[in-house]
Amino acid sequence: xxxxxxxxxxxxxxxxxxxxxxxxxxxxxxxxxxxxxxxxxxxxxxxxxxxxxxxxxxxxxxxxxx
Numbered sequence: 001x002x003x004x005x006x007x008x009x010x011x012x013x014x015x016x017x018x019x020x021x022x023x024x025x026x027x028x029x030x031x032x033x034x035x036x037x038x039x040x041x042x043x044x045x046x047x048x049x050x051x052x053x054x055x056x057x058x059x060x061x062x063x064x065x066x
Contacts, residue, residue: 001015018047
């Protein structure tokens with residue numbers, strides 16, 4: 001399955017949810033926002049939102065500073 005991840009082609013070997021994709025990428029879901037096909041996915045829906053072939057996924061990290 002092929003997706004675009006932050007604008008770059010990315011290959012997945014099996015179907016996953018947003019939660020599964022973040023785990024695969026070793027990304028803490030508490031500190032990111034995720035957009036799937038131009039729609040923001042609520043954190044509560046990460047575990048039930050599938051990633052489909054051809055999806056455009058954007059993962060945005062929150063960065064603190066001062």
